[in-house]
Amino acid sequence: MLTGMKLFSLVDLVLAVILLPSVTSHFFLGGTMSFEPVDFEPGDEFILSDILWKFRFRAAWNRSDEYNFCNQSIISSQVLLGDSHPENAFYCEDCEYDSELALGTAQYICSSYSKEEDWSAGENVFYVNFSSSNPVIYHYDCCWISGLLTYDEDYGLLYDRYYALLATFASMSAFRPDTGTVNASPVSAVIPLMRLRTGCEYSIRIHIEDPDGDLTRCRLAEESECEDGCVGKYGLNFTLLQQSPCVINFQPLEAIQGLHPVSLMIGDFGSDDQLLSYVSLAFVVDVVHGVGSHCTAYVAFEKSTVADGTCIGIEPNATFETTIYVKEEPCSSVIDIVLSAPVGVNRSDIIGQSPHKEMTIMWKPEPYQYGYNLLCFQASDDYAMYTEQRCITLVAGAAAFETVPQSASFNGSDAVPLSTASFTIEFDNDVFLPSVSRNITMSKTHLSDVLLDSLEVLVAFDTSVSELVNTTGRVLTFVLPVGIQLEQSTYYSIEIGFGAVVSKRPCSGGGVPFPGLDNWKFKTSI
Structure with a gap:
């Protein structure tokens, strides 16, 4: 443990994941990235080059691609998915590293998938030291999902836009007097693909946690932060209903049926309301023709299912377990319960007699996962519609419950x-x-x-x-x-x-x- 304390001014750290087109059959459906310092405690002397940073990313790709196929067996084996070529990696510009030196693989460990929607999603981490003040961490790849619709004010609807940008931009305080430590970014997650019906109104809450307890706000990403993945906001006809908590209001129009990208930037703010970092969150919305009066699925979560926004501590070496309960309306069936989950989460089969179905989730975190982890879930019916998304926070490695x-x-x-x-x-x-x-x-x-x-x-x-x-x-x-x-x-x-x-x-x-x-x-x- 280092002793003493030294105050430093703001260090601008820019961390970016950039996806660019190439000849490929794999397609991007969104993701997010976050960072946190490792083993830096209040009272430690701050030396930038001594701090080890952990970067964690979660991304979703089309499951039909040979490099991204996932099933429950692959989830249990925790093998790496994605192109195994050495160049499929994260790199750094404007820092002390050679720009051609790979900092960490961009392959991921699958943690969830959807057969019906053809996506696989997962996570991975890598660790980096910096001594320069303005590094750019990036990963070049391709492409947004085929058939993506975006809208340009000058050109109208555009199809098959390729450029995508998944980024973490951090004006990181080298040392924070308000907490006595250095900043960790917000953490967020979302189901990669959401289906909305025309003629309906939707309010979607984006679940965000900040390890430092900072105030968080969200906003729509600008073009420099998301490339072609952000201009879909005009065609989707949505507004940012709230910045804190983060809520998006959608009212999709009949004329824009199809797949649309959504890109947000999520920032955390210190006690003086100073911006500390921004992390990106990207996902895809599928707009379909509205039929009848139903705007969501013909199935719904029962009251005994863990509520959206719940936060649960998991002691070291303990296993978390919860059951998701779903009720079917007459003439409808639960087809799947999809997850956006940390690595290692296991799920049971969907069991029960109509109209009551259930699925159990179990997770024993590994030490490298200690900290804030988000788990999101949705149920789908045989009309290809989804319930609302629910997300919970799992604080792995939390100390034993002290309230007695x-x-x-x-x-x-x-x-x-x-x-x-x-x-x-x-x-x-x-x-x-x-x-x-x-x-x-x-x-x-x-x-x-x-x-x-x-x-x-x-x-x-x-x-x-x-x-x-x-x-x-x-x-x-x-x-x-x-x-x-x-x-x-x-x-x-x-x-x-x-x-x-x-x-x-x-x-x-x-x-x-x-x-x-x-x-x-x-x-x-x-």
Whole structure:
């Protein structure tokens, strides 16, 4: 560990992934890139050349290409996809490296795919040291997906545009006095291809996390940042509804049916509202003719599916698991549940009896994946339409959950008055209500020196929606419903279920779920 602290002025660092046309059969469907310092802690002396930077990219290509074919077996084997030629790599300009020296391969490890939409997507990382202040990291390749439509104000609709630019531009603060460390860029992800119907209105939230907890904003990319991948905004008839959080409003027109590129720039801002970095996010929108009144799929996520924007910490060596539940409307079927996922995520088959289907996702992060990882998912139906996209944040390698109960309003041998209607429990840090359905249950019980076996459930609260449950700072409070009253000389047990409250640590949104409490017990007075 280096000691001491030295302040440096801003260092301009430009990181770009540039894709240019060549003779090829593989086609680009979007992606993103981010960076973060490795093993730099507050209090370390800042020396630019001593900092190791980790670059992570996620990209999607057509699955029908021989270099990009992916299935579940390939995901499990974690083999590299993409052209294996040594020149398929990232390079650097305006830095101390030879411009022909490869910094890292542009091949990727597949983590998700879609048979119906013909895409494979995955991630990879590479590590770089810099001593120059203005390096440009780039990768030349080709092309946007065949049949892409863009719109030019002078020339109208254009077809098969090739140039694409996937970039991370960072005016990176060499040292940040507000955090005592150096900056890490925002992290974002999206399903590579979204299908929208003409005559419908859509608002799509772009999920963003910032490892430093910085304010993030998004904007439409300019031509110098995305080449032909950004001028589609005119033909798509969309507007940036919000910058923070990032929401795009689409109202596709009948005349522009087909594939369109969408390119955004996502920036993070320090405590003085100074721009620290921009990362790009690109994906494809497929506009199809609207039929009937449905603007989304004839299937929908059920309430028990993890909510969009949820943030979950995963302890070192632990495995994350969640189940996606989908309900089918009459005369419709779930065809697939597609993912945009970190490397190593495994999925089960879709099982269940109509109208209820489900699929389980499991992930045990590797040490190099510790930090912020985004997982997005959509379900598709037999009309080739999709549900809304949901994205969650998985903080791999997060410390053990530290929020623990400190005291309760009634506990152990306390004789609780029969008139009691309100219960509180205080934790060691601030807690919040979850965005997905979780429960607190109160039951009448048998008396035992060892345990209290449940006799009868008196009341159950869904903490995500119940008006009888609230949190204020460290305190959780819930109130018995009207008509529910305690009985004299009776033993009760309260169970706070997994995730019934959440902590904001270490996530900037959503929350890490409380692991649960099942031994809160008491007896009423005579």
